[in-house]
Amino acid sequence: MATILPTPPKVGMVSLGCPKNLVDSERILTKLRADGYRMSPDYAGADVVLVNTCGFLDSAKEESLEAIGEAIAENGRVIVTGCMGKEAEAIRARFPQVLAVTGAHQYEEVVGAVHTAAPMPPSAFLDLVPERDLKLTPRHYSYLKISEGCNHRCSFCIIPALRGDLVSRRPDAILREAEKLVAAGTRELLVISQDTSAYGLDLRHATYPLKGGGEVRAHMTDLARELGKLGAWVRLHYVYPYPHVDQVIPLMAEGLVLPYLDIPFQHAAPNVLKAMKRPANEAKVLERLAKWRAICPDITIRSTFVVGFPGETEADFEYLLQWLDEAQLDRVGAFRFEPVEGAAANALPGHVPEEVKEERYARLMALTARISAEKLAAKVGRTLPVIIDAVDEDGGATGRSQADAPEIDGEVFLRDAHGLSVGDIVPVTIEDADEHDLYGVPAGR
Numbered sequence: 001m002a003t004i005l006p007t008p009p010k011v012g013m014v015s016l017g018c019p020k021n022l023v024d025s026e027r028i029l030t031k032l033r034a035d036g037y038r039m040s041p042d043y044a045g046a047d048v049v050l051v052n053t054c055g056f057l058d059s060a061k062e063e064s065l066e067a068i069g070e071a072i073a074e075n076g077r078v079i080v081t082g083c084m085g086k087e088a089e090a091i092r093a094r095f096p097q098v099l100a101v102t103g104a105h106q107y108e109e110v111v112g113a114v115h116t117a118a119p120m121p122p123s124a125f126l127d128l129v130p131e132r133d134l135k136l137t138p139r140h141y142s143y144l145k146i147s148e149g150c151n152h153r154c155s156f157c158i159i160p161a162l163r164g165d166l167v168s169r170r171p172d173a174i175l176r177e178a179e180k181l182v183a184a185g186t187r188e189l190l191v192i193s194q195d196t197s198a199y200g201l202d203l204r205h206a207t208y209p210l211k212g213g214g215e216v217r218a219h220m221t222d223l224a225r226e227l228g229k230l231g232a233w234v235r236l237h238y239v240y241p242y243p244h245v246d247q248v249i250p251l252m253a254e255g256l257v258l259p260y261l262d263i264p265f266q267h268a269a270p271n272v273l274k275a276m277k278r279p280a281n282e283a284k285v286l287e288r289l290a291k292w293r294a295i296c297p298d299i300t301i302r303s304t305f306v307v308g309f310p311g312e313t314e315a316d317f318e319y320l321l322q323w324l325d326e327a328q329l330d331r332v333g334a335f336r337f338e339p340v341e342g343a344a345a346n347a348l349p350g351h352v353p354e355e356v357k358e359e360r361y362a363r364l365m366a367l368t369a370r371i372s373a374e375k376l377a378a379k380v381g382r383t384l385p386v387i388i389d390a391v392d393e394d395g396g397a398t399g400r401s402q403a404d405a406p407e408i409d410g411e412v413f414l415r416d417a418h419g420l421s422v423g424d425i426v427p428v429t430i431e432d433a434d435e436h437d438l439y440g441v442p443a444g445r
């Protein structure tokens, strides 16, 4: 059975006025579509209705006001945008129930108003960031989205269909946001996207001037280097092993970027990777891992894998286990293949029975837990920097080492942590370890 994604909200649109306004409407709808919204052709099916107004002539204004009135009568949840946004007070006086009024060309505001009026339901298949992390309060770590969409077409994934091709943010804008976050107390920046290694491709890796002088290229390596100068931990997620990733490893060895790479390999067997249409699968990954470890011995490699992909044979799965044994990845997450509604992989032959998926999943988890336990045991006796996530009333604290991303990796449990605060980065002597977590004490206590 296919996994049904949560139903996205539907947006209705009434577009009035000139062709310029129509182009604005299209841009707003394109952005909303990219954000996952669906469109409603009628009032009844819409969760919120946008009225894009025209205020060029009095007759056009009257037509716009009538359209707002009709949308309120038919639906009730109305956002007004367009030229009449300049007359927000008059609109609110006549229609106090309108949810928001924004002006012409204010795409971000109107899209933001839709997100507020009809929020997208969270979905593990679409969202990079776990739902519980979407807090608006200041905190000691922050996600930094550097691009949206993806140029790949992995057969199990519907992100490109929903969010479109890669659109990178300008590097100077990303750095401005990162600076603000650090100034507001962020100690760790988590760089996210659908494909971090592809960052800047759509901008042709152009160079942009920086506020205080200098310039930055829209490229993963250059962005990582500039982010590293801000003084916070910088953690890279969703990196594919393209050749240029080699250039980031020295930044890790220098301490500018955390020695941590989250690379969703998904599988190792060539024919499964081919059926998955995975990017960069031709790279000799094991050799690359060895090279990276030679440059930066402390590097943590995290990855995720799918078991039971259509057509995966017992031999393919054995290949994967063998590969994992050689790769010695530090952190591994696994999923049993689920056909997500709309994904091309659903039509592939050779679907794997559920009980086989379960059995393979258990075998993979047992192997990776053993590798993880060995790797963590080797850390006992070392003193590692730890960022504090929570402090207990009884003097204990919970934190993470540089090898642990929040929510997805392990934790470090501290004893005798009196006087520490959330966000502190302190040296911790590791006293014990299990399959996933470390136990320690602030150094010198």
Ligand code: SF4
Binding pocket: 150, 151, 152, 153, 154, 157, 158, 159, 160, 194, 195, 279
């Ligand atoms: S790389 Fe593949 S899995 Fe990741 S977002 Fe792009 S299409 Fe989806």
